[in-house]
Amino acid sequence: MTDGPALLRATGISKSFPGVRALDDVHLDLRHGEVLALVGENGAGKSTLLKLLSGIHRPDAGTMELDGAPMSPAGPRQANELGISVIHQEFHLMPDLTVAQNIFIGREPRRAGLLIRDDELERRAGRLFERLGIPLDPRQPVAHLSVAGQQMVEIAKALSFDARVLIMDEPTAALTETEVATLFRIVRDFVSPRTGVIYVSHRMDEIKEISDRITVLRDGRYVDTLPTAGTATRDVIAAMVGRQLATGVRPEPAPGVADREVALAVRGLSTRALLKDVSFELYRGEILGLAGLMGAGRTEVARAIIGADRSSGAVEVNGKPVTVRSPADAVRHGIGYLSEDRKRYGLLLDQDVVRNVMLSSLPGMTRGGFVRDADGRRVAAEMVDRLSIRTPSVTQRAKNLSGGNQQKVVLAKWLVRDCDVLIVDEPTRGIDVGAKDEIYTLLTGLAAQGKSIVVISSELPEVLRLADRIVVMCEGRVTGTLANADATQHHIMELATRFGADRSLVTTGGDA
Amino acid sequence: MNVTRLGNRQQLQQLLAFGGLVVIFVFFSVASPYFLDWANVKGILLATAVTGIMALGATLVIATGGIDLSVGTGMTLCSVMTGVFLANLGLPLVVGVLGGLAIGALIGLLNGLNVAYLRLPPFIATLAMMMVAQGLSLVISGTKPIYFSDVPGFGQLAGGELVPGLPNAVLIFFVAAVLAGVTLSKTLTGRYALSIGSNEEATAISGVDVRRWKVVIYVVAGLFTGLAGVVMASRLNSAQPGLGLGYELEAIAAVVIGGTSLRGGKATILGTVIGALIMATLTNGLRIMSIPQEWQKVAVGIVIVLAVYADMLRRGKEA
Known part of the structure; x- marks a missing residue:
């Protein structure tokens, strides 16, 4: 059902950590110009999958392709260079450095190869914020920002690379309504025929609003990929939790709990x-x-x-x-x-x-x-x-x-x-x-x-x-x-x- | 959160350290008529120079959340090696001085490799280096001082007065402080030191080669150790292999009093300079007031507790 190679495709991905099989034969394909939601309960394997795509971990089995070419990023930096930017659920920020210093860490412009040009750094960050419509002061230390502000820094940092694939893991967890609106605008601006977004969230209303298709994982396995339009929220939740568990063991009903101390x-x-x-x-x-x-x-x-x-x-x-x-x-x-x-x-x-x-x-x-x-x-x-x-x-x-x-x-x-x-x-x-x-x-x-x-x-x-x-x-x-x-x-x-x-x-x- | 208020609080800490220095200065000038004598002030500045230079390097290491216990005896080893190069081997002055600096860099390199690649805790790696450097100083010198009496001009390096009235050692300290300040705030070495101290994992995930940069940071710190060794040797016009132990703690104390956090991520060279001045002023003033040396130590200890507690209060409020 795909015409031409997918923007990003993962096939038969498995990954184990000591004692836990985190992913078992998982598939995912992201088409050009779409927002793909990735959903599943806690522990379904979403974060692990993202860590494989971004090169933080390597899969035990399976292949990943970018525009049809096999890829296996050796680290986050290399993933960035391939055009994959990730906004992780946990922040990866240096609280003592300023906003601009955080965004361009590892890419500082220098004078005579030696002295960092913080003014240029701040100008670039300022331009980036202007383009994204984020009201942040590049010179502020990150420690002084609210959680939402820090989230915005992560988003700006991810977009400061020339990314083709933007992966966001629960980006709205800390955001207010207005900030979510800003984020969605940024996401829509980002999506073009040569880019795509993988969007991980628990919030069904957001997924409805922003995504084109929904891939469901459960217990480290691939369940299904559904078109967002025409799929009821109820059916997405059903796919997430699975139906087979209704028959599981339940405790004996405790008699007269309310009478007890x-x-x-x-x-x-x-x-x-x-x-x-x-x-x-x-x-x-x-x-x-x-x-x-x-x-x-x-x-x-x-x-x-x-x-x-x-x-x-x-x-x-x-x-x-x-x-x-x-x-x-x-x-x-x-x-x-x-x-x-x-x-x-x-x-x-x-x-x-x-x-x-x-x-x-x-x-x-x-x-x-x-x-x-x-x-x-x-x-x-x-x-x-x-x-x-x-x-x-x-x-x-x-x-x-x-x-x-x-x-x-x-x-x-x-x-x-x-x-x-x-x-x-x-x-x-x-x-x-x-x-x-x-x-x-x-x-x-x-x-x-x-x-x-x-x-x-x-x-x-x-x-x-x-x-x-x-x-x-x-x-x-x-x-x-x-x-x-x-x-x-x-x-x-x-x-x-x-x-x-x-x-x-x-x-x-x-x-x- | 109110940003301006927080920004001000940070400046406040700098002011606090400086204010503390002023208070100590005023107190001693009132307490003793000799304290403000230029000869005495010069003595304070001279006493500040060597520990101060060591503290500059230690500030960079502490910015990463590490610690360097090897600066004291490392400084001694650099003195002794400078003695070997100049007095024993008779090498040209410039070569001997550069050699002393190079030994410092080598000490830093080994510290850095041990910390970054063997992943030894900085405390252990530099504790080991502290002992190795002390032992080597004694072995190489045959436990006897090496004198520079036959090395013309060497004593003038630190003892001369390029600026009349101001010993070169003090001048060297101030120039070194400017270099350290630029390194900390304007170069990748300093930026990554603060970044590693702030959040090492995030720095690594951002694509910075944390291990390589840690080595660089320790090497730069080692250069300051080497400089301290050369200045010390020049001031005494001899390399004293028995000296050095305990200097590292004074240097670390200066760094901490200045407001650099042992947890890393926050460091200030100006603070370190003020911290070193506070340490030297305190010792000098108490001596002038004929307070016994034993009690001087007690006083310095109390100042360290107060300074670090003030720093922790500040950080606690920020969190």
Whole structure:
């Protein structure tokens, strides 16, 4: 169905990272003069695909072609030279340098090959902004810009190359309505018969407005490419979440949840950066799912509850108001947080299972100021039994365990500390499919024993598999709370994409 | 965010350091009648020159978020090698001086390679170099000073007064400071140093060859170490192999007091010059007031804490 070679084509692309198959036989073709939307749930593989196209990673298998000629960029600079410019989701800016210095980093005009001509740099940046219609001061340090301003710098930087393919990963996440309008104008100005745009977004209304076709990825696989005109939003979401999961395992409906005690209550939690008036209750013995897209503020809720970030609002534990100023306070009130990045915030990788399990409970395992390692070994051995942690011995170093068993060690740490409320952030990230089920069983079992658990997860099947009730967030707000029995992936996605009132997704689903 | 206000705050920090210097100056001139004597002020400037030159190079390295512990003993090794070239081998003056600078560049090159390509933490790489340089200085000199008495003109390099009343060492320091300032703000070396210190990954993704530029930055810093070594040797008219240890910390202190952040990304040569002047003025003033040397150290330590805490407050508010 293509006439002549596509502008950019990727065929049979596969890419694995240790423990994760990020992309499996993925296709994509971008035609001349079009805006191609790339959509998929968190973890569907969009960002990985972009990193391959921009030369940050290399594919394990598959080919990429630019105008029919094979290409394999060895790095971002080379991709730029080939005419591919990428605006990544995370900013790649130097906050201490000025706007102009950031845009032309690596391409500074010099006098006598030595002295940088900052005046010329600023003139070029000024001309670029004028052409793009962006109101930015080239001489401002980037650190002084708002997030939206920084996003505009990234966009200007990408367009300062003579790009033919412009790839944008969630460029509007930080932008206001006016800025989005500016961006769309820039995109339309950019598109010509020799150029094309790949546009990654979660926002269906934007995709409707700007794109010509939509390519859908799911779980690292290619699903379909649909023409934007004539495809209902409902059908795009259906392709994103897949339909086969409706039959997945669900938790037994918890009888009379409302009669039980409230273990943790959060009221009006707000932060300066993101959260707006977040409230919910967690009942004893319940698993509460916290769902939402990347950047919805789920982890921020957890960090605010445990006092890692400053916030306003109230937290009650077992019906009593508590003041939590630091994670140490949170632990004192029996709240344990398991970070999504367990290697960085959850484990002492170079220490053994015993040391890891003991870490949060050390003061209780000392005599006369000396740490009693015997206590630690006994407790660790108990935990290895209770959670069926697979390790040759309790003196095995944490980094030698599999992801699933590492996660169990972190859980054990909080169980030893007698935490009754556990906040588990992405409990199965980077864990094999087989081990996932084990973690699920473990969490369900802990809830049955009376622990109260908040599960933060980007994987909707996981939320549906575990949670008795599901709190859905979007842009720092709670957009809905669903009982598991009433929840479908489709329904959650609609709540998770309920952006600010004037740009809300027009819901077409019938199962609400 | 209000940009003007933030911009002003940064200038404020510069003013703070300068204001601190003025306050210290005024305090000592009131406290001691001898302090404002030109002879004494000249002494302060002379004392500033060598650590100051080392601090200029250290500023570039610290701008990247790195650290250079080898400037002190590295300076000594450059002194000793200058002695070998001039006093022992009898090479022409220019060759000996350039040789001393080249040894500094070599020290920087090795530091840079270790940091950029072996990926050693800068603290470790330059700590190792600090020890190597100290050991080599002692081995090469046979632990004895090398005197330049038979090298005509060498003592005049730093001790002479091209500008009457102002020792050349001070003049060299000021010229070096201008060069360092231009390097930091006007050349790729300085721009990429700040860029790496600001966000190394983003710099790399922008297509800058971060490893190569790190080597360049350490080499440039090494040149300043070499210059400090030559000036030191000329001032003492001898190369003292036992000196040098501890100078690196004074240089780093000067950089930090001046408002350059150890986290990288922000650096100011003017600040470093002021920082070096503060260090020397403080030591000199306390000595003139007959405060024992032990207490002088305590005072300098407290000033460092105050200066860095002020810097952190400023950064905290910006975030």
